[in-house]
Amino acid sequence: MRNVLNELPVFALSIWSGVAAGFLVSLLRLPRELYSRSLKGRRAKAVPLILFGLADVIAACSACAVFCAAMIFANGGELRLYAVCGFLAGAAVPYEAVKLLLSK
Numbered sequence: 001m002r003n004v005l006n007e008l009p010v011f012a013l014s015i016w017s018g019v020a021a022g023f024l025v026s027l028l029r030l031p032r033e034l035y036s037r038s039l040k041g042r043r044a045k046a047v048p049l050i051l052f053g054l055a056d057v058i059a060a061c062s063a064c065a066v067f068c069a070a071m072i073f074a075n076g077g078e079l080r081l082y083a084v085c086g087f088l089a090g091a092a093v094p095y096e097a098v099k100l101l102l103s104k
Contacts, residue, residue: 007082010074014083017070018090021063025091026098028059033102063091 032052035044067087071077 007080010080011082011086013070013074014086015090017066018087018092019094021066021087022091022094023098024062024066025059026095028055028062030098030102031055 032055035048035052068077070087071079071083074083
């Protein structure tokens with residue numbers, strides 16, 4: 001039977017991997033935000049929208065890869081609810097921080 005103290009490093013690693021994934025997704029979202037600010041009410045062209053869609057797919061795949069690597073490293077790939085919640089909470093912090101910085 002597993003002890004709760006054995007699960008704390010897994011939770012901490014899932015939070016830190018979520019922070020890393022959140023920064024990665026925020027960095028890949030930054031060009032889209034800058035482009036949408038430069039439009040000022042005009043319609044976007046098709047080519048940048050396709051490129052930004054591709055960047056969104058890359059961001060999602062990279063966040064998934066970070067999560068999978070962290071879970072394999074932390075506890076042999078066992079998927080636990082607290083690890084998923086820790087990852088999502090860790091990813092939300094830099095994502096919202098960058099959103100606040102860009103809104104100013």
